[in-house]
Amino acid sequence: MTIKQVSEIYNISQDTLRYYEKVGMIPTVNRNKSGIRDYTKQDLDWVQTAICMRNAGLPVDVLVEYLKLYQQGDETFKQRLELLKNQYDKLLKQREQINQTLEKLDYKISRYEIAVKTGKLSWD
Amino acid sequence: MTIKQVSEIYNISQDTLRYYEKVGMIPTVNRNKSGIRDYTKQDLDWVQTAICMRNAGLPVDVLVEYLKLYQQGDETFKQRLELLKNQYDKLLKQREQINQTLEKLDYKISRYEIAVKTGKLSWD
DNA sequence: TCTTGACTTGGAGTGCACTCTAACTATTAA
């Protein structure tokens, strides 16, 4: 599968796909005889996971570290587990921040709904 | 209240507080006769809100726009409402991304918990 | 054969959100 197809499937730029590979966030993709990337099913799994993790805000260097450990083989299960738990905890905290902000916004929004109707913003 | 105190209360650098003010994310803080910031209760409310919003990932320029509308008075209720709703929707989507990633991580973590015990990573 | 278009690379450039620096001023303690 070509980089163009992958970029269309996941709605991500070809530049970003090449960048992810260059920095080591996903494994090196095999090239055909003329040097062009040919993504396999496994490559797509890595791409998908990388995009998912990045969308949630995991830092690139952490994902690079994860791939490095992965490529070092079975000796690194424990380190990989620690890394994943760590990121899990950080995401829980981030979600909590978002929830707090959603609450605040919800409150403000309800006040503005009234303000738009009445022309007055209450208690402020 | 001095910038040092504010920075300690909210655990944010003085530089960042000055930056938020400079770019217009919070209103200008009054200075005493020797030009030193003296944060009022209202200033603190703005600071707290700014930090909350930034922690959830709202962009600086959006918060600047909000303050600008706020300072334009009652004519901008509708625009402020739109802005807030917009950010609310974006945060909902971001939370959804985080939830997806948490699920993925949870799955991986449980596999690695077993892998660490057995020395083998299953089905992969 | 020539051109078009899709790909390749290394490396430079961009946008965001701080973060740091230098030069300066005012207040306080020794």
Next chain:
DNA sequence: TTAATAGTTAGAGTGCACTCCAAGTCAAGA
């Protein structure tokens, strides 16, 4: 009186994650 401390400003620098660019290669079609 002097020195240390805590603040001020404008503006430069940093780190992250892309994003763009230039120069080149290759395969297919006119």
